[in-house]
Amino acid sequence: MRPFKVIRPTNEKEAMEQVSKGNASYLAAGTDLLNRIKEHVASPDSVVDLKSLPGMNTIEVTDQGIWIGALVRLSAVSSHTDVLSRFPAVCETIIHAATPQIRNMATVGGNLCQKPRCWYLRHEGYSCVKNGGTGCWARDGENEFHGIFDNQICSATQPSNLAPVLVAHEAVIEIASKDGVRELTADQFFIGPSSDPLREVSLEEGEFVRRVMLPESTRAGSWAYEEAREKQSFDWAQASVTLLLDRGGRKGDHRVVLGAVSPAPLRRSDIEKKIDGSDDEIAEASGIAGAGATPLSENGYKIPMLKGLIGKAIRSARSRKEG
Numbered sequence: 001m002r003p004f005k006v007i008r009p010t011n012e013k014e015a016m017e018q019v020s021k022g023n024a025s026y027l028a029a030g031t032d033l034l035n036r037i038k039e040h041v042a043s044p045d046s047v048v049d050l051k052s053l054p055g056m057n058t059i060e061v062t063d064q065g066i067w068i069g070a071l072v073r074l075s076a077v078s079s080h081t082d083v084l085s086r087f088p089a090v091c092e093t094i095i096h097a098a099t100p101q102i103r104n105m106a107t108v109g110g111n112l113c114q115k116p117r118c119w120y121l122r123h124e125g126y127s128c129v130k131n132g133g134t135g136c137w138a139r140d141g142e143n144e145f146h147g148i149f150d151n152q153i154c155s156a157t158q159p160s161n162l163a164p165v166l167v168a169h170e171a172v173i174e175i176a177s178k179d180g181v182r183e184l185t186a187d188q189f190f191i192g193p194s195s196d197p198l199r200e201v202s203l204e205e206g207e208f209v210r211r212v213m214l215p216e217s218t219r220a221g222s223w224a225y226e227e228a229r230e231k232q233s234f235d236w237a238q239a240s241v242t243l244l245l246d247r248g249g250r251k252g253d254h255r256v257v258l259g260a261v262s263p264a265p266l267r268r269s270d271i272e273k274k275i276d277g278s279d280d281e282i283a284e285a286s287g288i289a290g291a292g293a294t295p296l297s298e299n300g301y302k303i304p305m306l307k308g309l310i311g312k313a314i315r316s317a318r319s320r321k322e323g
């Protein structure tokens with residue numbers, strides 16, 4: 001492992017100054033970054049440890065919603081009583097992520113900003129459009145776990161389990177920047193390769209995530225999270241569906257967001273419109289899962305997989321609502 005310097009800033013300004021000096025990265029729990037350093041695909045001269053900053057490790061419950069600090073561990077979110085009672089879909093997506101040990105370490109900010117799992121990107125021998133080179137090895141190579149939507153430039157999928165549910169809840173991402181604090185909705189925060197193939201999130205030089213807000217106005221009347229993965233013990237999803245019904249008590253205000261099939265979480269308003277319909281329309285909702293997909297040589301299976309997951313999610317959310 002290449003040696004690097006660890007910097008422990010005492011305030012946000014110092015953190016931003018330090019990370020902007022040369023070849024430096026932010027560090028949270030390190031479950032992603034340290035692996036990439038060990039695998040020689042990241043080689044920072046220094047890491048700026050966000051854990052030394054005060055105030056980013058708390059969960060605050062307000063009338064407007066729940067603020068979750070970027071340094072809060074995933075397991076602390078999924079076991080928090082108020083998050084569980086008000087935003088259960090968030091907890092459900094977390095308990096499907098990684099292993100209990102990793103969830104006890106990994107932070108919310110790190111989960112949102114982790115790099116994609118494309119095996120070419122995570123191998124030191126390959127250069128592609130996502131790490132500053134040209135072309136895409138997965139396009140004509142091993143692409144079984146890659147995306148089926150928006151995959152022309154880069155087909156690596158957004159790996160964060162939290163990402164789709166934050167988009168579904170229109171979560172607010174609060175960002176520390178040189179000009180002060182700015183906010184983006186989760187939908188604006190996660191970006192695809194046509195915006196910038198080098199980034200998956202809308203953070204500018206030196207910026208970091210401070211906290212995330214789950215708005216009370218998007219609490220769901222009912223919900224479901226369904227995912228499929230190769231290994232049941234622990235694995236990244238091959239495809240997932242997050243479904244929220246009647247958000248904020250507004251009848252018909254539904255969200256369907258697909259995960260692990262595109263570079264950023266994919267909202268499907270065409271499917272949302274069919275959820276309140278007859279059984280035939282629900283069957284149609286599953287049937288249109290693959291609309292707009294451009295599967296690669298090895299990942300066409302994700303279309304029938306999505307169809308199954310969507311049908312299952314609708315049935316599950318409806319029965320939760322009735323029950």
Ligand SMILES: Cc1cc2nc3c(=O)[nH]c(=O)nc-3n(C[C@H](O)[C@H](O)[C@H](O)COP(=O)(O)OP(=O)(O)OC[C@H]3O[C@@H](n4cnc5c(N)ncnc54)[C@H](O)[C@@H]3O)c2cc1C
Pocket residue numbers: 025026027028029030031032033034050070071096097098099102105106107108109110111112113114115159160161162203207208209210234235236237
């Ligand atoms: C075996 C295994 C299985 C996994 N399975 C899943 C899974 O199923 N679903 C899933 O979602 N994840 C999965 N993960 C990934 C895991 O969730 C992430 O590694 C973890 O969430 C990263 O959090 P961290 O605090 O360790 O981040 P770090 O490793 O410290 O940082 C990750 C990246 O984010 C940046 N960063 C960290 N915090 C911030 C911040 N506040 N602002 C800006 N940038 C920041 C860092 O610079 C770095 O580039 C798995 C990981 C492993 C090892």
Ligand code: SF4
Pocket residue numbers: 118119120121128129130131135136137138139146153154155156
């Ligand atoms: S899918 Fe993206 S990250 Fe993977 S090889 Fe292609 S361009 Fe690179």
